[in-house]
Amino acid sequence: MTDILLSVRNLRVVFPHRHGDLVPIDDISFDVKKGEIIGFVGESGAGKSMTGAAIMGLIDDPGMIESGEIWLGDVRIDQLDAKRLIKIRGKRISMIFQDPLTSLNPLKTIGDQLVETILTHLPVNADQAKRKALIGLEEVGIDPGRFNAYPHEFSGGMRQRVVIALALAAEPELIIADEPTTALDVSVQAQVLELLKKLCRERNASVMLITHDMGVIAETTDRVAVLYAGRLVEIGNTASLLSSPRHPYTRGLIASTPSVEHGDISTHLYQIDGSMPRLDALPTGCSFHPRCQDALPRCRLRQPEVINKSVACFLYE
Amino acid sequence: MLLIILRRLGQSFFVLFLVALISFMMFRYVGNPVDNLLGQEATVEQREALIEALGLNDPLFIQYFDFVTRVLQFDFGNSYRGALPVADMILERLPATLELALVSALFAMFFGVVMGVFTAINRRGITGNFILSSSLIGVSLPTFLIGVLLIWLFSVELRWLPSFGRGEVVELGGWTTGFLTVSGLKSLILPGITLGLYQMTLIMRLTRAEMLEVLRQDYIKFARARGLSERAVYFGHALRNTLVPVITVAGLQLGSIVAFAIITETVFQWPGVGLMFINAVFFVDIPVMSAYLLLVGTLFVMINLIVDLLYLAIDPRIRDGQLKRQER
Numbered sequence: 001m002t003d004i005l006l007s008v009r010n011l012r013v014v015f016p017h018r019h020g021d022l023v024p025i026d027d028i029s030f031d032v033k034k035g036e037i038i039g040f041v042g043e044s045g046a047g048k049s050m051t052g053a054a055i056m057g058l059i060d061d062p063g064m065i066e067s068g069e070i071w072l073g074d075v076r077i078d079q080l081d082a083k084r085l086i087k088i089r090g091k092r093i094s095m096i097f098q099d100p101l102t103s104l105n106p107l108k109t110i111g112d113q114l115v116e117t118i119l120t121h122l123p124v125n126a127d128q129a130k131r132k133a134l135i136g137l138e139e140v141g142i143d144p145g146r147f148n149a150y151p152h153e154f155s156g157g158m159r160q161r162v163v164i165a166l167a168l169a170a171e172p173e174l175i176i177a178d179e180p181t182t183a184l185d186v187s188v189q190a191q192v193l194e195l196l197k198k199l200c201r202e203r204n205a206s207v208m209l210i211t212h213d214m215g216v217i218a219e220t221t222d223r224v225a226v227l228y229a230g231r232l233v234e235i236g237n238t239a240s241l242l243s244s245p246r247h248p249y250t251r252g253l254i255a256s257t258p259s260v261e262h263g264d265i266s267t268h269l270y271q272i273d274g275s276m277p278r279l280d281a282l283p284t285g286c287s288f289h290p291r292c293q294d295a296l297p298r299c300r301l302r303q304p305e306v307i308n309k310s311v312a313c314f315l316y317e
Numbered sequence: 318m319l320l321i322i323l324r325r326l327g328q329s330f331f332v333l334f335l336v337a338l339i340s341f342m343m344f345r346y347v348g349n350p351v352d353n354l355l356g357q358e359a360t361v362e363q364r365e366a367l368i369e370a371l372g373l374n375d376p377l378f379i380q381y382f383d384f385v386t387r388v389l390q391f392d393f394g395n396s397y398r399g400a401l402p403v404a405d406m407i408l409e410r411l412p413a414t415l416e417l418a419l420v421s422a423l424f425a426m427f428f429g430v431v432m433g434v435f436t437a438i439n440r441r442g443i444t445g446n447f448i449l450s451s452s453l454i455g456v457s458l459p460t461f462l463i464g465v466l467l468i469w470l471f472s473v474e475l476r477w478l479p480s481f482g483r484g485e486v487v488e489l490g491g492w493t494t495g496f497l498t499v500s501g502l503k504s505l506i507l508p509g510i511t512l513g514l515y516q517m518t519l520i521m522r523l524t525r526a527e528m529l530e531v532l533r534q535d536y537i538k539f540a541r542a543r544g545l546s547e548r549a550v551y552f553g554h555a556l557r558n559t560l561v562p563v564i565t566v567a568g569l570q571l572g573s574i575v576a577f578a579i580i581t582e583t584v585f586q587w588p589g590v591g592l593m594f595i596n597a598v599f600f601v602d603i604p605v606m607s608a609y610l611l612l613v614g615t616l617f618v619m620i621n622l623i624v625d626l627l628y629l630a631i632d633p634r635i636r637d638g639q640l641k642r643q644e645r
Contacts, residue, residue, distance in 0.1 A: 056542055
């Protein structure tokens with residue numbers, strides 16, 4: 001009995017394109033342990049959401065998993081046909097999207113959407129499903145009396161609570177939360193994250209928390225993976241990674257996060273020069289080398305491997 | 318909710334009064350009604366008497382008021398030709414047109430939505446693309462040509478279906494129906510297809526475009542991520558969201574089905590109000606024309622009203638008046 005729930009091995013996702021293939025995810029490997037919250041951080045387009053979509057089998061056309069393996073427990077899930085994939089989606093792995101305003105069907109009551117999900121996955125009848133849906137709403141802090149309300153009758157934060165109830169309805173083992181709080185007010189963000197954390201701990205469910213917010217990472221996650229231009233650049237325990245980042249990109253990322261602790265509001269924020277390269281114009285070697293202050297001559301020639309399952313940089317070889 | 322309905326009703330009445338005004342102007346000013354009624358040889362006394370009887374010396378707004386009062390009592394005057402009350406002529410011919418419009422609308426709605434959904438789901442399939450490209454024919458061929466082609470194929474060559482008329486009809490308390498006899502039903506097929514083909518392709522293309530748009534939405538992705546079956550995603554979630562705009566267009570098209578019926582009725586010699594209107598135009602039969610205008614106008618307004626009310630039933634956001642300012 002291992003404690004590893006999800007194992008992604010050398011995942012490579014490709015979008016065929018007229019002028020050569022685009023590779024939004026290139027050779028990413030990581031494990032998700034049972035019950036842990038692992039953060040995925042990086043700039044827009046770094047491949048965070050795409051990793052989530054790949055695990056769910058929801059990559060948009062014409063993209064596809066070109067190579068690599070995804071294992072959920074002892075089942076390999078990256079090659080399942082649609083019929084068996086449906087048994088895993090929502091049941092064993094579920095997903096929360098960024099914008100709660102658009103992730104609920106506006107024409108159906110939240111109760112209907114909950115019951116529908118429960119009936120799809122659990123061996124219960126309509127009455128039991130409704131009872132379970134009511135409990136689910138109560139757990140996320142929504143008055144069960146609003147079972148028959150439509151999504152537009154809720155505020156953004158409340159809607160995201162409904163989305164969480166939906167994602168947890170079938171008691172999944174892994175929840176992929178794709179920027180679950182980005183679209184919410186700052187004051188509501190903490191509540192929603194706290195709720196997600198609490199409910200997952202109770203169920204011993206693992207969470208893949210995708211975000212670009214270092215603050216969210218620091219407060220919520222056990223481990224964190226840093227992605228850059230489709231590659232994993234660093235992965236490790238949140239505490240040690242934040243206190244002693246190793247990869248130059250991670251260092252830059254942390255240095256550029258504003259901090260208001262101890263009344264220390266510095267007016268000058270660190271910036272990483274330049275921007276992340278586009279997928280159709282990736283530099284040779286390490287994709288970060290044009291922006292890296294510590295770049296070595298070989299960084300331009302070869303891509304560094306992930307060393308000791310922790311950092312992909314020649315500085316540590 | 319009630320307020321929205323009342324407001325819509327108020328708007329509808331306003332539009333209807335405007336339509337009545339145009340219809341009235343047509344009756345009053347297109348040609349001289351006195352000449353039309355009496356002919357060239359009438360004496361001055363006869364003319365004066367008729368002018369008095371028609372109230373043509375009264376102030377305009379009183380004439381308009383009288384006109385509206387009469388219209389509300391279904392009194393549209395007598396036809397210049399044959400001197401029959403126009404209301405009776407319309408009532409006698411309306412069932413034919415309404416039955417034809419109903420058949421066309423059901424045909425267009427059913428096949429339009431089904432084929433639209435099919436081509437959206439099988440976007441890359443051969444069948445879907447074939448349906449899509451052949452639908453161009455339906456959009457681009459004029460109605461009368463389709464009618465003539467269908468007559469040529471099914472009536473002249475194959476001899477399966479009649480080429481004109483309603484066939485045998487059954488009288489049901491003043492309403493003549495072709496639904497109850499075999500020949501009546503057979504007669505409905507060709508004109509029904511002719512009249513509905515354009516609307517069908519329109520609804521199909523609209524359904525397809527809307528469905529593809531809806532399938533890109535986050536809530537569809539989320540529905541998939543919740544592990545719902547493809548069936549539930551397509552028919553439980555996507556279709557209903559697709560139908561909101563489709564119903565608007567389909568509803569408005571229902572009005573134009575009745576209006577377009579003029580051409581189809583001419584091609585198939587269908588004894589409906591459209592054919593009556595065309596004949597009225599030939600003989601400058603103004604009362605018939607203005608009554609037809611009122612009829613079609615009323616129909617459009619009623620359909621618009623029903624479409625608006627259907628919105629309320631389908632989309633809870635409109636029920637709460639939330640979308641009105643943003644999206645409509």
